[in-house]
Amino acid sequence: xxxxxxxxxxxxxxxxxxxxxxxxxxxxxxxxxxxxxxxxxxxxxxxxxxxxxxxxxxxxxxxxxxxxxxxxxxxxxxxxxxxxxxxxxxxxxxxxxxxxxxxxxxxxxxxxxxxxxxxxxxxxxxxxxxxxxxxxxxxxxxxxxxxxxxxxxxxxxxxxxxxxxxxxxxxxxxxxxxxxxxxxxxxxxxxxxxxxxxxxxxxxxxxxxxxxxxxxxxxxxxxxxxxxxxxxxxxxxxxxxxxxxxxxxxxxxxxxxxxxxxxxxxxxxxxxxxxxxxxxxxxxxxxxxxxxxxxxxxxxxxxxxxxxxxxxxxxxxxxxxxxxxxxxxxxxxxxxxxxxxxxxxxxxxxxxxxxxxxxxxxxxxxxxxxxxxxxxxxxxxxxxxxxxxxxxxxxxxxxxxxxxxxxxxxxxxxxxxxxxxxxxxxxxxxxxxxxxxxxxxxxxxxxxxxxxxxxxxxxxxxxxxxxxxxxxxxxxxxxxxxxxxxxxxxxxxxxxxxxxxxxxxxxxxxxxxxxxxxxxxxxxxxxxxxxxxxxxxxxxxxxxxxxxxxxxxxxxxxxxxxxxxxxxxxxxxxxxxxxxxxxxxxxxxxxxxxxxxxxxxxxxxxxxxxxxxxxxxxxxxxxxxxxxxxxxxxxxxxxxxxxxxxx
Numbered sequence: 244x245x246x247x248x249x250x251x252x253x254x255x256x257x258x259x260x261x262x263x264x265x266x267x268x269x270x271x272x273x274x275x276x277x278x279x280x281x282x283x284x285x286x287x288x289x290x291x292x293x294x295x296x297x298x299x300x301x302x303x304x305x306x307x308x309x310x311x312x313x314x315x316x317x318x319x320x321x322x323x324x325x326x327x328x329x330x331x332x333x334x335x336x337x338x339x340x341x342x343x344x345x346x347x348x349x350x351x352x353x354x355x356x357x358x359x360x361x362x363x364x365x366x367x368x369x370x371x372x373x374x375x376x377x378x379x380x381x382x383x384x385x386x387x388x389x390x391x392x393x394x395x396x397x398x399x400x401x402x403x404x405x406x407x408x409x410x411x412x413x414x415x416x417x418x419x420x421x422x423x424x425x426x427x428x429x430x431x432x433x434x435x436x437x438x439x440x441x442x443x444x445x446x447x448x449x450x451x452x453x454x455x456x457x458x459x460x461x462x463x464x465x466x467x468x469x470x471x472x473x474x475x476x477x478x479x480x481x482x483x484x485x486x487x488x489x490x491x492x493x494x495x496x497x498x499x500x501x502x503x504x505x506x507x508x509x510x511x512x513x514x515x516x517x518x519x520x521x522x523x524x525x526x527x528x529x530x531x532x533x534x535x536x537x538x539x540x541x542x543x544x545x546x547x548x549x550x551x552x553x554x555x556x557x558x559x560x561x562x563x564x565x566x567x568x569x570x571x572x573x574x575x576x577x578x579x580x581x582x583x584x585x586x587x588x589x590x591x592x593x594x595x596x597x598x599x600x601x602x603x604x605x606x607x608x609x610x611x612x613x614x615x616x617x618x619x620x621x622x623x624x625x626x627x628x629x630x631x632x633x634x635x636x637x638x639x640x641x642x643x644x645x646x647x648x649x650x651x652x653x654x655x656x657x658x659x660x661x662x663x664x665x666x667x668x669x670x671x672x673x674x675x676x677x678x679x680x681x682x683x684x685x686x687x688x689x690x691x692x693x694x695x696x697x698x699x700x701x702x703x704x705x706x707x708x709x710x711x712x713x714x715x716x717x718x719x720x721x722x723x724x725x726x727x728x729x730x731x732x733x734x735x736x737x738x739x740x741x742x743x744x745x746x747x748x749x750x751x752x753x754x755x756x757x758x759x760x761x762x763x764x765x766x767x768x769x770x771x772x773x774x775x776x777x778x779x780x781x782x783x784x785x786x787x788x789x790x791x792x793x794x795x796x797x798x799x800x801x802x803x804x805x806x807x808x809x810x811x812x813x814x815x816x817x818x819x820x821x822x823x824x825x826x827x828x829x830x831x832x833x834x835x836x837x838x839x840x841x842x843x844x845x846x847x848x849x850x851x852x853x854x855x856x857x858x859x860x861x862x863x864x865x866x867x868x869x870x871x872x873x874x875x876x877x878x879x880x881x882x883x884x885x886x887x888x889x890x
Contacts (some may be wrong), residue, residue: 284307
């Protein structure tokens with residue numbers, strides 16, 4: 244062997260050894276844990292991800308006497324910054340920093356106890372499945388289908404009852420019992436929902452409500468990281484999200500930051516003395532708590548904005564329990580605040596959400612809610628959050644929307660609020676006889692209030708929801724009025740939400756406002772149902788007609804840039820006729836409401852500014868065409884929707 248070749252071989256060996264050593268060192272720092280250990284009772288969040296803008300993560304550790312332990316982590320890119328004890332010895336909070344260099348993988352957290360024994364918990368950091376910018380929220384191009392999951396469709400009767408839970412049994416004759424609807428039931432009927440023209444669904448909460456009664460509605464959560472097994476599994480939830488994504492549809496998660504259920508696991512051992520509001524009152528009476536104990540509360544939401552509100556009223560609003568079976572969470576506790584924010588982000592990542600609907604938005608601490616929404620939007624700049632503000636005053640609705648200039652300087656970071664004011668206005672306008680200050684003029688002036696909103700098209704409007712009488716009931720069973728209400732709100736510069744069953748005229752006439760009746764089972768969702776709204780079998784002619792009507796309007800709306808983004812122009816009602824138009828350069832949509840029972844000739848010269856003279860327009864319901872000239876014949880009471888697009 245010549246000398247040069249020998250030197251080359253030696254150099255190759257040295258490089259190979261060096262590379263192996265470097266690779267070994269890297270693997271030692273980030274290699275997956277070969278033995279997964281789960282010695283700890285609870286660790287929340289149960290896992291996390293790399294690559295967030297905010298590199299901080301706080302772990303809640305729950306285990307007997309864990310507060311006396313010393314925690315250690317040895318994983319490249321992850322630093323244990325600080326350990327916090329709680330008032331209860333059974334909690335420990337760990338502040339972690341996950342740097343940009345951290346890699347996905349598993350690592351052990353070692354807890355050294357006072358007796359020198361060790362507990363080991365394996366924790367996982369995951370890679371994010373898509374970029375933050377790819378989380379696209381709902382907007383004015385969407386139409387949202389609201390579902391009460393327990394009442395929509397029962398695809399898996401085997402999960403109707405789960406041993407060990409407090410509420411047992413299925414009773415479809417009882418509006419407040421469980422009926423058996425589940426996540427798979429929604430997934431199985433996505434074809435129906437998509438074909439109707441919806442682009443997003445909002446199911447009421449499906450996290451576990453292990454409560455002795457009323458557990459079906461989902462708003463009394465007893466574990467913020469666990470799907471209620473009567474609705475299915477986390478995999479069922481993920482499957483629903485995946486199926487929606489494959490259809491270019493969005494999943495909106497209903498979340499609750501204000502309260503939990505009285506049977507939440509932490510209520511048996513609260514970590515801090517101020518984990519929930521009025522905690523001392525609760526702990527003094529815990530042995531005799533019967534869900535009827537009075538906790539000081541004040542549901543006057545105006546105290547959030549009121550310049551003259553007393554401290555007592557403010558305290559009652561923010562700290563008071565929503566109801567006595569739903570403890571009010573104290574978001575001023577920094578650990579609670581962090582917990583709620585992280586929980587929301589965990590679900591966004593886990594499900595690939597297309598939005599969050601936040602329940603009872605004005606009830607929690609409003610500064611926290613600004614931080615909560617701001618933290619989510621900072622991570623997901625194209626995301627959407629809508630907050631429930633049940634107020635009929637546009638000033639209060641506007642206060643909570645991001646970008647509104649509030650007198651107190653408050654900025655909510657909340658993209659969307661819910662338009663209860665417009666909902667009530669539409670109902671009143673259609674139910675009332677016409678006069679100078681009643682009827683359609685109310686609808687017109689209600690929309691005229693949009694000047695107060697920072698972004699009207701980002702507000703969510705709806706004819707009804709899971710907490711109020713069905714729109715068909717509110718309109719006294721008048722089918723024509725119901726069609727006018729639906730068509731009008733679907734033309735507005737808004738994000739529309741429709742409650743399941745509206746398309747088949749579901750009602751609560753027997754007991755208006757009764758929640759159990761409002762949330763009636765969707766026909767065809769249970770084996771043996773004699774009526775099936777998914778197929779049309781057994782529906783009345785009126786129900787089929789409404790179903791087709793809504794389907795036609797929604798599917799037109801789906802591709803209408805004018806409705807999604809167009810300029811809005813409306814004309815004050817005259818003689819019981821109200822005209823609204825949505826206009827872009829390439830499309831004009833004209834919506835006409837006629838409350839007269841008789842045929843009317845509408846003089847079109849008043850609408851010259853729409854630039855439609857001599858143009859051909861199509862009726863999106865009848866498909867008939869007309870030339871926009873001097874007048875238009877309106878054949879009695881109802882809505883007319885015309886478009887310049889070719890159908």
